[in-house]
Amino acid sequence: MHIGIDVGGTNTDAVLVEGRRVLAECKTTTTADVTTGIVNALNGLQAAQNFEPAAVNAVMIGTTHFVNAVVEGRGLAQTAAVRLGLPATKALPPFVDWPQRLRQVIGGHSYLCHGGYEYDGRVISPLDEDELRGVATDIAAKGVRSVAISSVFSLVNGDLERRAAEILTAEVPDLLVSFSHEIGRLGLLERENATIINAALRELAEQIADGLTESLTAQGIDAPLYLSQNDGTLMDLEYARCYPVATFSSGPTNSMRGGAFLSGLDECAVIDVGGTTTDVGMLHNGFPREASSEVMISGVRTNFRMPDVLSIGLGGGSVVREQKEGISVGPDSVGYRLAQQSLVFGGDTLTATDIAVAAGLAEIGDPGLVKNLDRKLVDAVLDHVCEQIATQVDRMRTSPAPLPVVLVGGGSVLVPDEVEGVSELIRPEHHAFANAIGAAIAQVGGEVDRVFTIDPNRRDEVLDSARQEAVDKAVAAGARADSVRIVEVEEIPLAYLPGNASRVRARAVGDLVLEDAPRRARA
Structure with missing residues (x-):
């Protein structure tokens, strides 16, 4: 059994998975210190499906700790x-x-x-x-x-x-x-x-690695702990201590990998509507398409591995306002304070969740508290949400042909069944927990990305060498050798450099070796 946990800005989701079966799921409010929310999620799983902590083989976590610290x-x-x-x-x-x-x-x-x-x-x-x-x-x-x-x-x-x-x-x-x-x-x-x-x-x-370890130990779980990386693969805790920057976009990546797993599609768009943001990305070979240009992190230009994701401030916790120029939804959100501030929970802030409940799209809180909302306002907000999402999907497409879309996330109730430019809208079972499922089923990866001087007569030899190096890195990171496959090879000639220089990037992924993974208690 695996436990997958994804820490979002509003909710912390957790799933208990055995093979391809989801045994239990739990959604709790993210806490200010994050770790408490993880403990609450584990307790929720135990309440939903009584399991023996010693039977858990691995715990995979996608966390916002590090990117939030920089922001x-x-x-x-x-x-x-x-x-x-x-x-x-x-x-x-x-x-x-x-x-x-x-x-x-x-x-x-x-x-x-x-x-x-x-x-x-x-x-x-x-x-x-x-x-x-x-x-x-x-x-x-x-x-x-x-x-x-x-x-x-x-x-x-x-x-x-x-x-x-x-x-x-x-x-x-x-x-x-x-x-x-x-x-x-x-x-x-x-x-x-x-x-x-x-x-x-x-x-x-x-500090965070120690805190996460202590949180699991307090629940009687001593299985190996892994963190999700930006590219949809896993890293162990010791690697995370050295390379925390590799977790920055693990949330959207987990949702996209979960969407691929739940829908069975490897080539599609994934829309993840959470409590704070909506993320739109493309899947290629079952993995997120990576950004090819620089990535801005809190105003700093970087170029490490990141998925090509468009994010907008639109989610279940987004604040709704009526203005002279029209309706606005977000980008500000009540976040993890949804249960205190939204109307359906007795608060005084109109949120997208209140709109969904008033429209009969969700059963959350007390529907009676929003039964008197103006129907024109409700329809206008839903139309605005549909238009915003259709725009993001259109920006992500690489051809004018309509494309299939997998819809995931707890806030996905806001999205109508038909969206312009979408050939098929799929809401798979367990879609509200796709992020945690994506963490639970994540694989191990290895990548090579560097400049080679390629003799025209040795091109295939150089590319094969890069592929093998990527495979070796995946195995060294904990992948089972017989499960490793190449998911991407990219060769970019660098015309501004002499000597037939090319940038070669090869990427391999494989299933995690669990039977040989050392328990933390013996580490």
Whole structure:
């Protein structure tokens, strides 16, 4: 048996899954500290289906802890950015494009040092070890506890980043180090930014990992714990301590993977209507289509793995207002305070949930409290919701042909049965818990993304090598070898670089090995 948990802005959903069967499901209100909400969800599962905690093989969690910390600017460690690239890159130093507020929160400590590579692996300049020791001394004096090391073209060769870390940690032994070649993709500033964000979250990741472990232990569950990644795969708790940035978009990704699982479709759009937002994404081979361009995180440009998702502030908790120019729904939401502030629960705030209840689309709270709502207002809000969602689906499509859509999420009752541009609207069983189901059935992945110099006569050999490396990474991450498959191979010739240079990205996924997974109690 698996337990899947997804922590949203409004609700924390949990499911108990055995194979392809959903044995129990529970939806509870997300709490301010998040962890309490997870405990409540586990208690709800136990009440719905009495199960033996020792029979649980694994627990998978999708959490908003880390992205919320960056957006709100809280819990972030003082962080130093060390870039290896001199004498190049001086014009645009680290943090050059950061919002001042966020830069101040983490200190904005930056250092330009010698090192880095050309695209073909030639060294720009050798490391200056004395220079790095001076950086270490300054870092220690300022009380910095986490460092992000980036190097020009580190995706070609990460050796200089690793050597720089050895020098820094020899001087400052307890320093937490994040490497750009392990986190971001091509594009120095964006990869560096992603690495800095990851470094700023490392201490918080330690605290959250310990808190999640204690929450499960208190429920008598000692099964291995995994967190959902942005690409729809899993990472174990130790990996999450090192790479918290990989969880940022796990919520929408879990919903999309859950939608694929519940509907049986691998090629479609998925609309996830939650309590706070509506997320629209596309599935390819059963996995979310990834964003091909930079991704903005709280005003910072990054380029790590993220799904191509359009999000709008529209959900069950969205505040509804009548204005002179018309009806507005969201983007502000009562969030996890829905049970206190919405009309159907005796509150004084008109929300989209109240509209759904008044229209007879949902049975939540006390319908009598909204029976006198103006029917014209109710119809206008529902029309507005339909128009907003149709617009997002249209923006995601890659052809004019109508496409099938899988509708999931607790707020999906707001969506009518017919939407413009949609060939088929599918509401699968358990659709309100697709996010938690997506976490419970998630697989393990491995990815290669770097620049290769490809001889025209050796192209197939290079691509096969990239595929094999992706497979090996998936197996090393915990995938069962006989279940691993390649889900994506992408080759992009880089015309601006000489020597037949191409960016090659290969991605593999496989089923999690559960029988060999060590129990935390024995770890």
